[in-house]
Amino acid sequence: MVEARICDFTGERIEPGTGVMYVETSGAILHFKDSKAEKCYLRGQKPEKTKWTKIAREEKQQRLTNGSEGALGLLQKEKVEPEMNEAVDSVLQLLEAQHPYQKHRNSLRTYGIELARQFSYSNDLQVKEVRSLLGVVPVVPPSDQKAIERVLRSFAKEVPVEPPEDSSKFTWEELRNDVASFLSEKEVFYERLSKDDNKDVDRLRQEHLKIYLGDRLRYI
Known part of the structure; x- marks a missing residue:
């Protein structure tokens, strides 16, 4: 399976064999789309x-979007955020245990x-x-699993390239572990x-x- 690379300056996906x-x-390893990005x-x-x-363009677009939400949308967001944060933090804490899907399956399902x-x-x-969403996908009912998958695919940057026909598929648990490893490797840089x-x-x-999640979701 070809590993997805992301430019540590522009935020763009690096095509295999380039960069x-x-x-x-x-000891931190950084990847750049081209020498221009590296020099910057x-x-x-x-x-x-x-x-x-790409990061600058999307940040500008995000500012424009946030500016058009309106007072009602902001009030609704402020109302649900504390509850969401509490559930998210609880899930992440449960996932830190060894064999979380055996020890905390029911709790993860409820939060999920x-x-x-x-x-x-x-x-x-x-x-x-x-x-947290990646962590609860394996234990929630099918309807909620589909809802979470839609949210994750909406969040991720779609990679317009089909995976190789002989490539292996990820389980949701494997995807969660893969994303966790990716973030851990990048933490020194951040x-x-x-x-x-x-x-x-x-x-x-x-x-x-x-970008990384968009690449990996092709294998689900």
């Missing part, structure tokens, strides 16, 4: 401030049904919300950006996840 790899002194990163440019990057309904019309998810006072690390993490 530039850069190894930092800390090494010069300390911020992707969200560089107009030609709640999250499926709360997020049913949302596509602007935070990273921890995606992780921590460095945070130390450099980059205020948009969370947005960058979200964009990277959208």
